[in-house]
Amino acid sequence: MIMVGLALILALAHLLGRLARRCGQPAVIGEIVAGILLGPTLFHGALSETLVPVDTRPMLTTLGNLGVALFMFLVGLELDYRLLRGNGRTTAGVAVGSIVCAFGFGVLLALYLWDDHSVEHRLAFLLFIGAAMSITAFPVLARILTDQGIQHTRIGALALASAAVGDVAAWLLLAALLTLTGSQNSWQVLLVVPYALAMVWVLRPLLGRLLAAPARGRRDPEDGAVEQGLSATQLATLTALLLVSGALCEWLGVHFIFGVFLAGAIVPRRGTERLRAAVRDRFETIIWMLLPAYFAVSGLKVDLTTVGGDGLGELGLILLVAIGGKFGGAYVGARFAGQSGRSATTLGILMNTRGLTELIILGVGLQLGLLDTELYSLMVVMALVTTAMTAPLLRWAYPSRMIDADLRELAEQRIGEPKYTELARPVGAKRPEAG
Template sequence: MDSVITHVVAALAVVIAAAHAAGAVARRLGQPPVVGQLFAGIALGPSLLGLLPGGLHERLFPEQIQPILTSLAQVALIFFLFAVGYELDLGLLRHRKAVASVSVSGFALPMLLGAGIVLLLPEGFAEVNGGRPVDATFVLYMAVALSITAVPVLAGIIRDQGLAGTRPGTIAMASAGVIDALSWPVLAVVLVGGAHGSTREWAAKAALLVLYVAVMLFAVRPLLGRWMSRPAGRPAQRVPLAVTLALASAWATNALGLHVIFGALLAGVVMPRLPDGSPDARLLGPLRDAGGLLLPVFFAISGTTVVLGGLHASDLALLAVICAAAVVGKVAAGALSARGARQPWRDSLLIGVLLNTRGLTELIVLEVGLRAGVIGPRLYALLVVMALVTTAATGPLIKLLGRPAGPPSAPRDGGPATGKVPEVRTGPGLDPVPAGGAEPPPAP
């Protein structure tokens, strides 16, 4: 046990230092930190570190510490998804008809293209996926994988590019929230539908999942609201309560045959907010910080699974098809639907480009599919490369299109114009940023 603890401590030190250094380099290059952090994870895996003499990869990440690192990665995902669920706010949808149009198109068209390329090239996907069946579960999973937009990474890009508070930035952020809210339930259906066993067993598991969601929404949420509104309740007690809720809910969905992320996301959704409808920063901050600190472990685990040396030359053609479908689905859907809602062409293209950001959320979906056995290592590697390419392309494409001039104008879609510009929340590890890209004042 002493030897295992020594290896875990050393591995954590290397992983966290390498990931944050690579993230800082990526930010200097105008890229989201997640791009550099994932590259660091791949570099620490067999694709680079494993090629060096001396067995450095095996010595740094021996097999006996893999379960411990995987468990830490899952805890990081639980905290991260809880924060995402707690911050999920679709309030902008009621003010902007453009958001409804962009959301539906940005979700449906990429799903259709994802399913379409599988149905057009079933032999190619079966070969790259290790002979796994190209069935309805796989087709629906690929559709979801191409429909994802990474809300936290997108918020960081909007802040860094000075798009906070602009119409394209606001519409893209609200639409991305709706798209992800639609994608998670579909992914849950994929996992439940892909479970082995009889139809009766599948129906029982689906019924238990529906019952669990109902209990969380209509029983747990009111009880939490009463507890948090007690006069004697102290704010310091809310963080342990939130952590307990997130972990317990993650355990429940995992016991139902789903991934822990679904329970964590649902726990964040049912957690009561402040009376004004905003998340409690005293509760959210510690969970975001803890998740952000441990997420490099998830990147290391993801990078270890990516074996670029195992790819074949023929896989590059399929990678090009996947990337083309992913980019066209998001950019075309966002641009055409925004233009149909009477947005200017440049703003419409900018919305489509922003929706093409996949980042960390895509990696979570891929990790879920890999662990569930829906996809194999080769296809997983291709989809990780697709996530990197689409995320890294967002910044340069924004600069190519140019930043919209001026502050948000009165809505063209009939929604009420307001002088209040919404805050952009940037997810775990990043501070909320006021509209206009201005940094918050330093703490005293």
């Protein structure tokens, strides 16, 4: 039955994902909607229990988590540090501004919601809503940037870096919440920083020597150059690295997606261009099959039948706080860092992307009893709305002519670097569709 459930989820998720892309939205919107359609919202759960029985969902969740892990590893693997040179002030300003502002408004919102959605731990509830409002969905943001063809621009790099910093802070806060609710030992959280330092300063040099070892390759018939391939040992090493790093982060109280992202980020960049391309080719097919399962299973937990008239009013307030807090904080932070109004507006729009990471945090809150089903459903709708509005607003704030100009400028600065020659494309040229 697990195979039938996975096949059904994949078919519906990819169908709605393609429809979402035709509407100018990231595929994740359609994939989450697929889960909602399969969930208890329609026919009071009869459809979901028939098509995706409860006993098959843990295995589907495991497969979805594997897809998320591989995707986040590739995001770290493709992170371009050179785009961040001289932009540390802006990254810090956007990250801190968006977190502080969104968190503060989120706590005030939680005080209002407490009467109707009270839980055992009031302080944990207040902090959780604040943390949930502070989230930017790092992997979904990466997909949107890729869809728009701006992942290699300065704005794209700034947005990714700011989202990474902000999400690490949010996950550390979530780890503190787990400690507060008795779900996590406090001393483990203290090991997060030493672990990250060990990955960068100890494991990275060792990994560089291993990946520098010659692998089997093939000779290009045009220029005679030998293209380095990916050996089975190297592939097994990188796969084991991302899995172990994710598991260790889970043990430390930080979600596994940051462990696998860190594993990809520490892979040396110099001399590994072809090897990283080979890794990307191997993983992308698996990701294409498994990632929709995670979005769909998350949607299965949403029950919109519990939302009444009062719930719609709460949804409006949640959206106002979520959008205003992230945009306002990111905009002010970027302006204080010396960015132009258009750049600050673009970063504020991008920081409102929630999607995947928001769903992960909301799932944790539901599991810990910090959210009831109604509030969980409203927060999922908020995540969908804030993610859906990102692409159209981004096209308004950062039009194609500006993207083309930025990419040409970047290519001219890096003339002679094969990896970046493809960035120089004619104005108006169609970008390749993301998978």
